[in-house]
Amino acid sequence: MIEYNPKEFHEVKLGYFEQGENSCTPYYPDTWAVKNQVAINSPKTITYIDEDNCTTIPLCGIYMIPERRGLKYAHLSTPIIHVKKENEETWQTGEIIDPKKKSNFSTERPESEEEEAKRQQAIKDAQKYSDDQLYPKEGSSSGSTFNVNLVEYINMLFEAGIYELYVSMFGLESNRVKVEIIIKEESDKKQNFNEPLKQTPTQPPIQAPVPPQVPQTPIQPEIYDEISI
Numbered sequence: 001m002i003e004y005n006p007k008e009f010h011e012v013k014l015g016y017f018e019q020g021e022n023s024c025t026p027y028y029p030d031t032w033a034v035k036n037q038v039a040i041n042s043p044k045t046i047t048y049i050d051e052d053n054c055t056t057i058p059l060c061g062i063y064m065i066p067e068r069r070g071l072k073y074a075h076l077s078t079p080i081i082h083v084k085k086e087n088e089e090t091w092q093t094g095e096i097i098d099p100k101k102k103s104n105f106s107t108e109r110p111e112s113e114e115e116e117a118k119r120q121q122a123i124k125d126a127q128k129y130s131d132d133q134l135y136p137k138e139g140s141s142s143g144s145t146f147n148v149n150l151v152e153y154i155n156m157l158f159e160a161g162i163y164e165l166y167v168s169m170f171g172l173e174s175n176r177v178k179v180e181i182i183i184k185e186e187s188d189k190k191q192n193f194n195e196p197l198k199q200t201p202t203q204p205p206i207q208a209p210v211p212p213q214v215p216q217t218p219i220q221p222e223i224y225d226e227i228s229i
Contacts, residue, residue, distance in 0.1 A: 064143035071126035094153035
C-alpha cells in the first residue's frame, strides 16, 4: 500500500503520454507556464506499507521554451532527471524518452532535406545569442507538461531515506525538490493472531474480613450441698 503526501498525487495518471494538467502541476491553476523555465513537483513524503522498496515516485512538471533557446540548445532537448540520496555525492540521471519521437518541439528533425537544411542553418544562427538574449518578449514558444514515474527512468534502488531531484533540458535546470521515502510494516499496527493472546493481570479476590475473636469465659458448673434425708 502507498500513501502520498499531499494525497492529491493519488489522482495523477502517470505515463509518458499523460501530459495533461492536474492539481499537482506547478503553478496550477494560477498560470499555465512561465517562459524560459522548467518547474517540477513531487510528493513531500511517500509511505510504503509492507513493501521492501519504493516502486513509484510521481514527478509532475511543466515547461515553456522560446524558439530561440530551443534552436541554440537543440542538442539538449531531451528532459533529464537528476536524483541523489541525501548526504551522498553521486547524482544518478535518466532521460525521459518518447519511444516514438525524440522531441515535441519545432526543432525536431524535418522529413525533407530542404527542411533539414533550414533547420541546421537556424541552429547555427542561434549560437550567436548569449543566454541573456534567450528571453525574448516576443516570438513563438513551445511547451508541455509531464507526469511520469521517476523510478522507470532511473536505474537506482530507492530505499527508505530522503532524495533530492531536479530536471534539466534546453540548458535550463528546474527547481529542486526533496522526497522522503518511508517504509513501514503493517504487522506493527495489528494483532498477530498466530501468537497467544496476552493475559491481562487480575487482582486477587478480596477476602472478607474475619471478625475478631472474643475470648470466652468458661462456664463453671454450679455445686450444690448434699442434703441428707
